[in-house]
Amino acid sequence: MKSYPIRVIELRGTYKGGGGPDKTILLSAAKHDKKRFFILVTYLRNPKDKEFQIKDKAKKLGLNYIEVYDRKLLDVRCVLELNKLIKSYHIDILHAHDDKTLLYGWLLKLLNPKLKIIYTCHSHPNYNRKDFDSFIKFINYRIRKFIRLFLIKRFQKPIIVVSKATKKLLIKDGLKGNDIIVLYNGIDVNFWKKKNNCKKLKKELSLKNDEFLVGTVARIDYDKDFPTFLKVVKLVTAQVPNVKFVIVGDGKNNELYNTKIMAKKMGLEGTVFFTGHRNDLLDIYSSFDLFLMTSLSEGLPNTVLEAMSMEVPVVSTAVGGVPELVINGETGYLCQVGDVKSLAEKIVFLLKNKNLHTQFAQAGRKRVITYFSFEERIKKMEKIYEYFLNK
Numbered sequence: 001m002k003s004y005p006i007r008v009i010e011l012r013g014t015y016k017g018g019g020g021p022d023k024t025i026l027l028s029a030a031k032h033d034k035k036r037f038f039i040l041v042t043y044l045r046n047p048k049d050k051e052f053q054i055k056d057k058a059k060k061l062g063l064n065y066i067e068v069y070d071r072k073l074l075d076v077r078c079v080l081e082l083n084k085l086i087k088s089y090h091i092d093i094l095h096a097h098d099d100k101t102l103l104y105g106w107l108l109k110l111l112n113p114k115l116k117i118i119y120t121c122h123s124h125p126n127y128n129r130k131d132f133d134s135f136i137k138f139i140n141y142r143i144r145k146f147i148r149l150f151l152i153k154r155f156q157k158p159i160i161v162v163s164k165a166t167k168k169l170l171i172k173d174g175l176k177g178n179d180i181i182v183l184y185n186g187i188d189v190n191f192w193k194k195k196n197n198c199k200k201l202k203k204e205l206s207l208k209n210d211e212f213l214v215g216t217v218a219r220i221d222y223d224k225d226f227p228t229f230l231k232v233v234k235l236v237t238a239q240v241p242n243v244k245f246v247i248v249g250d251g252k253n254n255e256l257y258n259t260k261i262m263a264k265k266m267g268l269e270g271t272v273f274f275t276g277h278r279n280d281l282l283d284i285y286s287s288f289d290l291f292l293m294t295s296l297s298e299g300l301p302n303t304v305l306e307a308m309s310m311e312v313p314v315v316s317t318a319v320g321g322v323p324e325l326v327i328n329g330e331t332g333y334l335c336q337v338g339d340v341k342s343l344a345e346k347i348v349f350l351l352k353n354k355n356l357h358t359q360f361a362q363a364g365r366k367r368v369i370t371y372f373s374f375e376e377r378i379k380k381m382e383k384i385y386e387y388f389l390n391k
Helices: 020-031 054-060 076-088 099-111 135-152 164-172 200-204 226-239 255-265 281-287 302-309 340-352 354-371 374-390
Strands: 006-013 037-045 064-069 093-096 116-121 159-161 180-182 212-217 243-248 272-276 290-293 314-317 332-335
Touching (some): 006 076, 020 037, 020 054, 020 302, 037 054, 054 064, 064 076, 093 099, 093 374, 099 135, 116 374, 200 212, 200 281, 226 243, 226 255, 226 340, 255 272, 281 302, 290 302, 290 340, 302 314, 302 354, 332 340, 340 354
Parallel strands (some): 006 037, 006 093, 037 064, 093 116, 159 180, 212 243, 212 290, 290 314, 314 332
């Protein structure tokens, strides 16, 4: 049995300010037992991404952090640089968190046979041809999914998923149930706590005292289904004139701009606001009256956990692990994908029922505190690291 500390490289690729998985990775690295674990957080970065913010976030947490440039689909230079890190830091375990690092992890295993590989599947979308506006996009999705499953089946088991829903999808695609363990995302509920009378975003948007604000925090991409979000806005504002909506987040390329154009064409200027990526999320959530998510696919969204912890009732599509977070009719409402009418009805109902709104808000925070503790997640992850190393 190897002596402590166990040396782990957390490997992930993202863009700009990152998303939910990045919050989990960075906070986990900060909270692991330093005597038992050495964590090297390593991020793949496109050198053209001038808005990359992960380094700043890691610095604030005092993490061991390194960036490696990833310049193309398969960057051999990047793999060789990662290989140097593994050798120089005497890494025992590589923990991959996305498709690209899953592939690179497999290549690095070939170069370092004793290296243990752990993979966390944060999301496993299941789409059909009708979900894509071109055949090429559908084929790209299918190829990516095939490679992901090919590599997962060849890695050491078990793999980690963030929801029971993701586990079911992987079993459907040929994995054995015993080879998958569910480890829910968690959040620091002492940090994600409602601030009294802090309505920074409402002031920033010049909202009146009697105006509601319904918001979402998300990267802007296909999975989040913003066309449906905007259709919901149209229906809600026809019934509740004193409500505004805000989308907090950015896309990888031109998604933010395209969504703004879509909103303008629908006559929603002055009704839907766009903030881009924001780091002051405590203030953002404190301004929300409701959280709206219209996603087509999810793993276990951190943003829903954060909203619930901040006592913001959630109206969402019932996708991925969301029903494992939101109890329909108790902490929020769940609707079918693309059901614009139902999503709008639930928002209107909650905005007009203050007592129920308060009830959902309190129940949501209580559920997060009870079932999604970050401290418990850390303990379980550390046991997984020890299991893999000694297997």
